[in-house]
Amino acid sequence: MITARGLARRFAGHGRAEVHAVRGVDLDVEAGELVAFLGPNGAGKTTTLRMLTTLLRPTGGTATVAGHDLRADPAGVRRGIGYVAQGGGASPEATVTGELVLQGRLHRMSKADAAAKAAELSAHLDLGGLGDRAAKTLSGGQRRRLDIALGLVHDPGLVFLDEPSTGLDPHSRANLWEHIRGLRDERGATVFLTTHYLDEADALADRILVLDHGRIVAEGSPDSLKARISGDGVTVGVAPESVAATAGIASGLPGAHEVSTSDDTVAFRVPRGDTAVPELLRLLAADGVTLRSVAVRRPTLDDVFLALTGRSLRDAGQEAANVA
Numbered sequence: 001m002i003t004a005r006g007l008a009r010r011f012a013g014h015g016r017a018e019v020h021a022v023r024g025v026d027l028d029v030e031a032g033e034l035v036a037f038l039g040p041n042g043a044g045k046t047t048t049l050r051m052l053t054t055l056l057r058p059t060g061g062t063a064t065v066a067g068h069d070l071r072a073d074p075a076g077v078r079r080g081i082g083y084v085a086q087g088g089g090a091s092p093e094a095t096v097t098g099e100l101v102l103q104g105r106l107h108r109m110s111k112a113d114a115a116a117k118a119a120e121l122s123a124h125l126d127l128g129g130l131g132d133r134a135a136k137t138l139s140g141g142q143r144r145r146l147d148i149a150l151g152l153v154h155d156p157g158l159v160f161l162d163e164p165s166t167g168l169d170p171h172s173r174a175n176l177w178e179h180i181r182g183l184r185d186e187r188g189a190t191v192f193l194t195t196h197y198l199d200e201a202d203a204l205a206d207r208i209l210v211l212d213h214g215r216i217v218a219e220g221s222p223d224s225l226k227a228r229i230s231g232d233g234v235t236v237g238v239a240p241e242s243v244a245a246t247a248g249i250a251s252g253l254p255g256a257h258e259v260s261t262s263d264d265t266v267a268f269r270v271p272r273g274d275t276a277v278p279e280l281l282r283l284l285a286a287d288g289v290t291l292r293s294v295a296v297r298r299p300t301l302d303d304v305f306l307a308l309t310g311r312s313l314r315d316a317g318q319e320a321a322n323v324a
């Protein structure tokens with residue numbers, strides 16, 4: 001559905017250094033996949049999406065999207081894709097049905113076909129009963145669902161979603177995720193989305209491409225990416241005078257590594273936290289160490305990002321642009 005090789009985009013710096021927003025991205029997305037581009041603010045996610053959707057000309061590389069060459073046949077690409085931008089496309093004053101019908105007419109549908117499509121999409125995206133409401137009166141979640149419906153009017157086989165759940169409360173996000181899964185599972189669409197939320201990529205994507213400073217730095221299923229971090233994290237709280245003894249015992253557990261201490265905690269990684277902790281508790285008790293707390297944490301995608309880049313995904317988002 002998408003093949004890209006060396007896709008790149010530079011922006012003129014207007015007196016300052018050029019910005020290399022995307023520095024040579026290779027992509028292969030198969031039909032029916034749900035793929036997420038995960039990266040901090042400024043990583044180049046939106047720029048890549050805008051290139052793949054023909055809204056921005058690449059300064060380097062080639063791509064085929066929905067069966068059409070990006071440079072030679074941008075109109076063909078546009079016919080085959082739906083694009084739901086970050087800000088959404090609905091006019092605030094227009095009604096839900098009015099906006100959907102207008103979108104259908106823009107795609108050269110007859111009035112009857114456009115009305116039928118509006119009704120079908122309203123039902124599919126839980127907008128039934130809201131047809132006469134102005135877009136500006138919708139809740140954040142309803143508005144996002146309308147934006148997605150607008151991107152589906154021409155039944156695209158490939159749907160791009162840019163930061164779909166930004167600004168939504170947890171309940172609306174979970175609801176939106178159901179609908180995004182439905183695009184693939186019920187409508188058979190291939191979905192490519194961008195996010196800087198680890199939980200979103202984890203919950204939705206078959207495959208995650210981690211983007212940092214305009215380059216793909218890792219790729220795989222959420223589980224395979226997490227498996228790159230070897231083992232579970234265990235943190236035990238003990239009295240300050242027991243930290244050294246506890247660290248010694250932890251270091252002796254089979255497969256223990258990355259042992260670190262603070263004033264009253266010892267942290268380490270082991271292949272399996274659930275089997276290591278009972279053994280640790282037994283050894284600590286035999287040594288007379290009183291445990292204050294114990295926590296076992298499965299590796300997260302944030303750990304993956306940290307291991308790959310040396311920075312946490314949240315901190316990385318605060319950084320400045322990819323100035324060359």
Ligand SMILES: Nc1ncnc2c1ncn2[C@@H]1O[C@H](COP(=O)(O)OP(=O)(O)OP(=O)(O)O)[C@@H](O)[C@H]1O
Pocket residue numbers: 011012019020021039040041042043044045046047048196320321322323
């Ligand atoms: N029109 C432009 N002119 C100059 N620089 C730009 C332009 N558009 C984007 N950039 C820069 O390119 C880099 C990548 O931006 P982009 O919007 O693609 O990142 P992103 O990963 O989508 O971030 P976000 O999560 O904040 O949307 C940033 O440094 C940004 O400032």
